Amino acid sequence: MASATTCGLIILGNSGVGKSFLANRLLDDDQAFESRFSARSVTRHTEWKNMSTPIGKYIYSVANIPGFVEANQKLIDENRHEIMKAFEQYPFSIVIFVFGNKGGRIPDEDLVAFMKINDAYQFPPESLLLIVNGILSNAPDDYEEKTAQMLEDFTHIDKSHICFIEKTTSEEDKHIIRHCLHEIIAKCEPTYHTKKHDIELIADEISRLKMEYRQRQDQLLAQEYEYSKRQQLNSTSNPIQTCHRLQQHHSISDTNEPIHESIDHNRRFHKTMEDNQTKHEQYVAHVEKLIHDVNNDNITQLAQQLENTTKQNSALIAQMSPPVTITYETERKTSSNRIKKRIGKVVTFVSNLVLGESQSPELEDYQTSRHDNN
Ligand SMILES: Nc1nc2c(ncn2[C@@H]2O[C@H](COP(=O)(O)OP(=O)(O)O)[C@@H](O)[C@H]2O)c(=O)[nH]1
Ligand SMILES: [Mg+2]
Numbered sequence: 513m514a515s516a517t518t519c520g521l522i523i524l525g526n527s528g529v530g531k532s533f534l535a536n537r538l539l540d541d542d543q544a545f546e547s548r549f550s551a552r553s554v555t556r557h558t559e560w561k562n563m564s565t566p567i568g569k570y571i572y573s574v575a576n577i578p579g580f581v582e583a584n585q586k587l588i589d590e591n592r593h594e595i596m597k598a599f600e601q602y603p604f605s606i607v608i609f610v611f612g613n614k615g616g617r618i619p620d621e622d623l624v625a626f627m628k629i630n631d632a633y634q635f636p637p638e639s640l641l642l643i644v645n646g647i648l649s650n651a652p653d654d655y656e657e658k659t660a661q662m663l664e665d666f667t668h669i670d671k672s673h674i675c676f677i678e679k680t681t682s683e684e685d686k687h688i689i690r691h692c693l694h695e696i697i698a699k700c701e702p703t704y705h706t707k708k709h710d711i712e713l714i715a716d717e718i719s720r721l722k723m724e725y726r727q728r729q730d731q732l733l734a735q736e737y738e739y740s741k742r743q744q745l746n747s748t749s750n751p752i753q754t755c756h757r758l759q760q761h762h763s764i765s766d767t768n769e770p771i772h773e774s775i776d777h778n779r780r781f782h783k784t785m786e787d788n789q790t791k792h793e794q795y796v797a798h799v800e801k802l803i804h805d806v807n808n809d810n811i812t813q814l815a816q817q818l819e820n821t822t823k824q825n826s827a828l829i830a831q832m833s834p835p836v837t838i839t840y841e842t843e844r845k846t847s848s849n850r851i852k853k854r855i856g857k858v859v860t861f862v863s864n865l866v867l868g869e870s871q872s873p874e875l876e877d878y879q880t881s882r883h884d885n886n
Contacts, residue, residue: 516566519702520573520602524595525610526625527579530645534610534677535574537689538697539563545576558594560601568698573602580625585715592711595629599705606700607635611644611663616651618644618659618729620722624713626667627725632711639703641696642667642674649678654740662732666725673700 521538523531532547539545544561559576566572575598580591599605609629611622626642644659660671675696680686798817 516569516571518562518571518573520575520598520605521563521608521697522575522577522598522602522605523608523610524577524625524629525579526581526612526619526622529579529610529612529622530677531579531610532576534608534643534645534689534693535561535576537686538572538574538693540690544574556590558598567694570702572606572697575602580629580711581621581713581718583715588713588715592713595711596707599633599707603704603706604702605705606639606641606697606702607633607705608641608643611642613644613646616648616655616659618663620726620729621718623666623725623729624718624721627721628713629711630667632707632709633705634708635705636703637670637673638701639705640669640673641700642669644674644676646679647676658733658736658740661736662729665732665735666728 523535525531530547532545536542536544536547539561545559556578558578560573561576563572563574577598578591578594580588580595582588582591609626611618611626613619642663644663647655656676659676660674663669663674664671677689677692678685680689
């Protein structure tokens with residue numbers, strides 16, 4: 513049997529997010545690296561330990577590195593040197609970046625750390641894994657999906673490389689974590705990492721960056737919740753695929769499917785547009801049927817329905833507001849205008865019908881435009 517190549521498994525993230533805890537799970541040894549609850553960083557210098565069994569064709573040397581973002585410049589500089597040194601030692605590696613969470617939110621300093629380190633190395637996606645650690649078991653079902661979407665939008669790392677690990681409580685959970693981590697790592701491919709420039713972080717810019725990232729995070733999450741609200745309003749079928757927590761990772765990896773289905777905002781917006789357009793077409797067809805069989809009951813019914821549906825259509829049009837990208841902006845306007853134009857014509861026509869002008873020019877105009885469109 514060919515001997516396995518040794519490569520690096522570099523675990524990054526701020527102090528206290530659970531890097532050493534996860535490294536110990538990978539090594540299946542609680543004592544491998546010191547991992548403890550502490551207000552100060554426990555690890556000041558990088559340590560390496562080899563895994564005893566290969567994952568795929570590689571034996572991984574796991575790096576236990578200090579955090580990155582700290583309150584003072586001296587500690588930040590020490591940390592960034594330790595990180596850059598780790599990549600010099602094992603440039604051929606897989607990178608795991610660990611995010612913590614505070615009451616469900618990704619801490620702003622974790623986003624600062626990732627953006628700064630990723631900016632220096634521009635990690636290729638195949639060798640990068642983002643982990644959100646310490647998820648509480650009572651987190652809402654859609655928590656992972658929304659957070660993964662937010663992280664994908666924020667970092668531009670595909671959701672298939674983002675996973676969530678629940679805060680463990682039992683020895684059995686620790687084994688499940690180990691198993692899942694091994695499976696996820698087997699799906700990654702180590703690559704050579706060379707820095708494009710030094711990792712740079714000035715202590716004085718941290719609070720500005722944190723504020724900026726907090727706003728961005730809030731904006732993306734609000735967008736995500738707004739989108740799912742719209743989805744619930746617009747469809748009863750086709751629910752958003754939920755992400756998979758720790759226990760679910762196992763079965764998902766067995767099928768070799770990505771952890772998350774990647775759906776970008778453009779495609780989703782386009783789908784909403786199509787659904788709304790279909791609803792509108794159905795409505796127009798219904799109205800036409802009533803128009804072709806004119807009697808008093810129909811006219812009253814029609815007037816009532818038009819009033820209701822005009823309100824509904826206004827709401828639908830309002831829903832087509834951002835999040836959108838420029839690509840679909842023109843399409844949205846065109847479609848909204850078309851809907852507005854048609855509704856306008858039907859409303860005028862019904863007013864004329866109610867007033868007794870059944871053969872109004874608007875009807876002819878409306879019917880001609882329908883024939884033209886068909
Ligand atoms: N029970 C449990 N504790 C965790 C988990 N992740 C991290 N911790 C604890 O959080 C604290 C900080 O973790 P540590 O691995 O030292 O963080 P590091 O600074 O990133 O290396 C330690 O007390 C860990 O035992 C987890 O998933 N479950
Ligand atoms: Mg540690």
